[in-house]
Amino acid sequence: ALALRALDRHGGSAVAVGDADLQEGAVAATSTTGVEVGPAGGAAAAAAWERAADLDGTVVLVVPNSGFKTADVLRSHLMGQGV
Known part of the structure; x- marks a missing residue:
């Protein structure tokens, strides 16, 4: 709720x-940047790419975790796609 209030107060969006x-x-953020990104960072990247046409200028993503502890989740996702 606090984050949503801050977004509203400053004209942001979610x-x-x-x-x-x-x-x-x-997966895309990790392969693009070389930085191992976990699910939370993946959510930030997916949201930014979804809104890319609406964004102007520099976009900074906050990646609150690495993919180190969740590598099995992403590996399973890729295996499900035949990668």
């Missing part, structure tokens, strides 16, 4: 992403 999208976001 984007909801599903599990598959955040997993794809984590």
Whole structure:
């Protein structure tokens, strides 16, 4: 609730992403940047890519975790896609 109030106060917005999208976001962000990104960072990346056409200038993503502890989740996701 605190984050949503801050977004509202400062004219920001939020984007909801599903599990598959955040997993794809984590995989794409990791392969693009070389930084191992976990699901929370994947959600940020997926939301940014979803809104890319509406964004102008530099976009900074906060990645609150690495993919180190969740590598099995992303590996399972990729295996499910035949990768």
